Amino acid sequence: MTGFEIEGSPRWRNYVMESGPRLQTFWRAHFQAERNVLFVLGKGFDRRMCLGLQSLMDAGGTGNRDVVAIHFDEGASSPSKTYWQDVNTNWAELQGMVEGKGVLTTKPLKMWSDDGRRIGSRNAARLFSDLHEFKGYTDIMLDISALPRGVYFPLIAKILYILDEGVADKGSKQPNFHVVVAENAKLDRRIQDEGVDDTATYVHSFGGDLEMEATADRPKVWIPVLGERQATQLVRVYELVKPDEIAPVLPSPSLNPRRSDDLLLEYREILFDRLKVEASNFIFASERNPFEVYRQIRRAVLHYNNALRPLGGCKTVLSAFTTKLLSVGALLVAYELKRAKASVGLAHVECQGYTIEGGTQGDEANAGSELFGLWLWGECHEP
Numbered sequence: 294m295t296g297f298e299i300e301g302s303p304r305w306r307n308y309v310m311e312s313g314p315r316l317q318t319f320w321r322a323h324f325q326a327e328r329n330v331l332f333v334l335g336k337g338f339d340r341r342m343c344l345g346l347q348s349l350m351d352a353g354g355t356g357n358r359d360v361v362a363i364h365f366d367e368g369a370s371s372p373s374k375t376y377w378q379d380v381n382t383n384w385a386e387l388q389g390m391v392e393g394k395g396v397l398t399t400k401p402l403k404m405w406s407d408d409g410r411r412i413g414s415r416n417a418a419r420l421f422s423d424l425h426e427f428k429g430y431t432d433i434m435l436d437i438s439a440l441p442r443g444v445y446f447p448l449i450a451k452i453l454y455i456l457d458e459g460v461a462d463k464g465s466k467q468p469n470f471h472v473v474v475a476e477n478a479k480l481d482r483r484i485q486d487e488g489v490d491d492t493a494t495y496v497h498s499f500g501g502d503l504e505m506e507a508t509a510d511r512p513k514v515w516i517p518v519l520g521e522r523q524a525t526q527l528v529r530v531y532e533l534v535k536p537d538e539i540a541p542v543l544p545s546p547s548l549n550p551r552r553s554d555d556l557l558l559e560y561r562e563i564l565f566d567r568l569k570v571e572a573s574n575f576i577f578a579s580e581r582n583p584f585e586v587y588r589q590i591r592r593a594v595l596h597y598n599n600a601l602r603p604l605g606g607c608k609t610v611l612s613a614f615t616t617k618l619l620s621v622g623a624l625l626v627a628y629e630l631k632r633a634k635a636s637v638g639l640a641h642v643e644c645q646g647y648t649i650e651g652g653t654q655g656d657e658a659n660a661g662s663e664l665f666g667l668w669l670w671g672e673c674h675e676p
Contacts, residue, residue, distance in 0.1 A: 307674075321353060333360075334438070340382075346391075449472060514609050515534045539574060
């Protein structure tokens with residue numbers, strides 16, 4: 294066994310990412326021609342739920358603006374149900390935006406099986422099954438602002454897979470694929486996980502081969518992308534993975550120049566005293582650029598695989614304890630590695646729901662948010 298091989302340049306070496314006013318300018322230019330858009334989002338309490346769609350509508354242009362809202366239920370005891378009024382407010386706003394411009398449909402997502410097992414990640418990967426569901430659309434836009442990681446990770450991966458496999462279908466033209474997210478660091482720090490699961494799991498389709506007997510002796514490398522207030526989740530993923538080597542990712546540069554230092558102080562006991570992480574193992578990547586996270590993690594994985602080639606290479610597990618924006622960077626690495634037949638996992642910890650410090654999102658939910666648009670597949674990546 295010699296590990297895995299990735300031929301050529303990084304898939305997302307060249308990328309298109311815009312934010313704030315520049316994103317709005319870009320969308321006005323992109324949607325100037327007639328384009329039919331399928332906009333997918335989560336139906337939730339987060340007040341940022343409609344920001345991406347509103348920005349799309351403001352960009353103008355002609356063509357249909359169809360919307361699919363993913364309706365997921367975290368369970369009868371979920372603390373998120375406290376914010377049902379916010380869900381209703383968001384839904385009314387969404388209906389008003391779509392009226393007269395497209396068709397609004399809902400896709401239910403069952404998060405729990407009848408016998409109490411978590412099945413949300415697996416079901417998220419089944420929300421779309423083949424390229425025919427995107428027929429007639431020039432652009433697919435997935436807004437992850439109101440979606441949990443266990444849903445948007447497998448969903449992004451599945452859409453990329455459908456589009457990649459659809460290349461073989463010479464009779465059809467694949468649509469562009471964009472991921473949209475509204476970042477608000479101040480609000481994100483106030484939204485807390487509640488009822489964290491006792492054990493970590495692997496995201497559906499990322500990790501099923503990690504425990505195969507044929508690769509049991511191959512070293513396992515864990516690369517967690519760190520964020521605030523995730524100590525419990527960090528420990529539980531470690532207990533699942535049991536890595537031979539740990540290479541944490543810290544956000545640097547960042548808007549707060551001391552953020553990396555603060556994270557090291559927060560996790561000092563776990564990282565250095567318990568897990569014995571070497572200082573030389575830390576990876577640094579910009580907190581506002583998921584493609585930088587992608588590049589840095591990818592480089593680290595290839596380095597470990599080459600260094601451990603005499604032992605058959607390495608198995609890699611990635612985790613994101615950070616913002617949704619940076620989480621996408623980790624997912625892109627995992628997706629590319631999986632396409633290269635590497636043994637790769639995405640490990641995370643689910644929770645029962647969320648609470649907001651102070652009890653309300655307040656005016657800063659939208660006023661303090663910045664919209665990011667990532668173009669992952671389509672015209673901009675063609676030769």
